[in-house]
Amino acid sequence: MIEVNHLIKRYGDKQAVNDISFKVGKGEILGFLGPNGAGKSTTMNMLTGYISSTSGQILINGADILEDPIAAKSNIGYLPEIPPLYVDMTVEGYLNFMYDLKKCKLSRKSHLKEICDLCKITNVKGRLIRNLSKGYKQRVGLAQALINNPPVLILDEPTVGLDPNQIIEIRTLIKKLGKNHTVILSSHILPEIQAVCDRIIIINKGVIAADGTADEIAKNITNEHKMTLRIEGSTHTAADKDEIVSALKKLDGIKYVRADMEREKGIYDYDVEADEKIDIRRAVNKLCRDKDWNILMLQLSDLTLEDIFLRITMGDAALGKTMAGEKKPAKKISLNVENGELVAAEEKETTESSSDDNKGGEE
Amino acid sequence: MGAIYRREMGAFFTSGVGYVFLSVFTLLSGIFFYFGVIGSGRADISPMFSSMFLVVLFLIPILTMKLFSEEKKNRTDQGLLTAPVSLWSIVLGKYFAALTLFIIAESVVFIYSLFIAVFGEVMWPSLLGNYAAMLFLGAAFIAIGVFISSLTENQMAAAVASMLALFLLYLLDSLAASINVGSGSELVQKILGFVQNAMYSVSFLSRYNGFTQGVFDLSSIVFFVSTAFLFNFFTVRVLEKRRWS
Structure with a gap:
């Protein structure tokens, strides 16, 4: 449906997008992820023909956006970062204008009604866009993109500025649309991308840093099996710590064990890393039963999208910082230190996304 | 083109620019009509038209100032430029909307002709000739205004720059007359x-x-129409250039 080949965009000396290539199939929901200024919006503006590329090719449904712009554009519904709304028009007037502008052939009345119902803007149809709240403006922007039922929808940060309820509504809507449209949406909000998209492209500094499903990306980034254990020893002293560490080290397939902080009185956390192929949870459990220790917590530290994102977009800097001044092997240290940062970030985000889920459930 | 034309016509009257333009045009042309035609006891409406050149020069930028600058500022141009329409139809839609409003304003002379008819006989050839001349002059000026509007994001900058540009065109004769052709070497003189x-x-x-x-001069009509075409073409290039830069 969409084919992008070696896309490059330069603004003077600044290379905004540097050799991006990807394909998006029919009915796929693709998420563009990247920090601010990574080139997401630039790429989307090029996809929709608002700006041209310095070099490279974009095919929308087989039509080249530069060679045959009208054919290509008629396949696209675009919601830019700032919705292109005429604030002096009413919602109805504006949608009728966009209907005419896109030369829509569908029945005007029923098509617009369908879109208004879908975006839940029927109740503000008669109001001036100037007087609408940010959330409603965003929805009118989305409604505008849906006019003429284009097979490709390109949405630049569709949920920015919305309240949590509206975010969930828009996400549900996008998922629904994804069933019979090809959707590309961008965001720097990770749970959003994770919740909505089949496939993720992470863009950093104008290049594609990762491309695949969240799981695929995670697999490529890591090949270690890591977990955090909280084990209660028998004496509740620091002596426990050494005993447990040395016992854990003897287990089959263990690559690395490190005692972490004292989380409860006399009880420590242990970061354990094992070979990818070996599941050590049972062995750890058996060890503790034999020694009469108690496992108070076992947390697998699988990489979340958060971690992947951080590692891809900031990994180099984090690596460089930890390599200086520490004696242990560079790779392990960097992972540990990162892990320390990441766990914190992850915990925060998990609570956020779980509260989102709860709200979703309530509705 | 139709959609953009209708939207711009609507926007003229929701923003008030249309009313301001029509009322100021009617007021000033009315004053010139009274003093130039009724006051001097003539049936020829030409004096009013010759005074209106300066009025048109200052009023047209008000009509054209926001046509592209506002789109750019509010980022609504993203909606237009990513819609399946050609750049020409965007430019011409806006251009003809402004021209339509200008023609409506100008058509007030037909009301004045009623007043002339009360006191004497309307000189229709002169009236229609002048009407056509002002129409084509407006067509050229509007194209210049639209072009300048496409260069900036600021309405006021567009208005002031357009007024200045049109005023320079107005001064062109005086400037040309002030050139001292007789001085310097032969080459300089040439x-x-x-x-x-x-x-x-x-x-x-x-x-x-x-x-x-x-004097109904066809070459002047051709000149005005060519100017209108040329500046609309420039506007299209400005939009095109933004895509390519």
Whole structure:
């Protein structure tokens, strides 16, 4: 449906997008992820023909956006970062204008009604866009993109500025649309991308840093099996710590064990890393039963999208910082230190996304 | 093109620009009509038209100032430029909307002709000739205004720059006359002579005044239409360039 080949965009000396290539199939929901200024919006503006590329090719449904712009554009519904709304028009007037502008052939009345119902803007149809709240403006922007039922929808940060309820509504809507449209949406909000998209492209500094499903990306980034254990020893002293560490080290397939902080009185956390192929949870459990220790917590530290994102977009800097001044092997240290940062970030985000889920459930 | 034309026509009247333009045009043309035609006891409406050149010069930028600058500022141009329409139809939709409003304003002379008819006989050839001349002059000026509007994001900058540009065109005759062709070496004289001739030949004022003196000059009409086409073409290039830069 969409084919992008070696896309490059330069603004003077600044290379905004540097050799991006990807394909998006029919009915796929693709998420563009990247920090601010990574080139997401630039790429989307090029996809929709608002700006041209310095070099490279974009095919929308087989039509080249530069060679045959009208054919290509008629396949696209675009919601830019700032919705292109005429604030002096009413919602109805504006949608009728966009209907005419896109030369829509569908029945005007029923098509617009369908879109208004879908975006839940029927109740503000008669109001001036100037007087609408940010959330409603965003929805009118989305409604505008849906006019003429284009097979490709390109949405630049569709949920920015919305309240949590509206975010969930828009996400549900996008998922629904994804069933019979090809959707590309961008965001720097990770749970959003994770919740909505089949496939993720992470863009950093104008290049594609990762491309695949969240799981695929995670697999490529890591090949270690890591977990955090909280084990209660028998004496509740620091002596426990050494005993447990040395016992854990003897287990089959263990690559690395490190005692972490004292989380409860006399009880420590242990970061354990094992070979990818070996599941050590049972062995750890058996060890503790034999020694009469108690496992108070076992947390697998699988990489979340958060971690992947951080590692891809900031990994180099984090690596460089930890390599200086520490004696242990560079790779392990960097992972540990990162892990320390990441766990914190992850915990925060998990609570956020779980509260989102709860709200979703309530509705 | 139709959609953009209708939207712009609507926007003229929701923003109030349309009312301001129509009322100021009617007021000033009414004053000139009273003093130039009724007051002097003549049935020829030409004096009013010759006074209106300056009014048109300052009013047209008000009409055109926001046509593209506001789109750019509010980022609504993203909606237009990513819609399946050609750049020409975007430019012409806006251009013809402004031209329509101008024609509506100008058509007030037909009301004045009723007043003339009360006191004497309307000189229709003169009236229609002047009407056509002002229409084509407006067509050229609007194209210039639209072009300048496409260069900036700021309405006021667009308005002031357009007024300045049109005012310079108005002064072109005086500037050309002030060139001292007789001085300097032969080559300098030749160059100065050429420049002066060029300035005279693109003078909007003298071409327009020809009509108010009762000369219907087809070449002037062609000149105004070409100017309109040229500046609309420039506007299209400005939009195109933004895509390519």
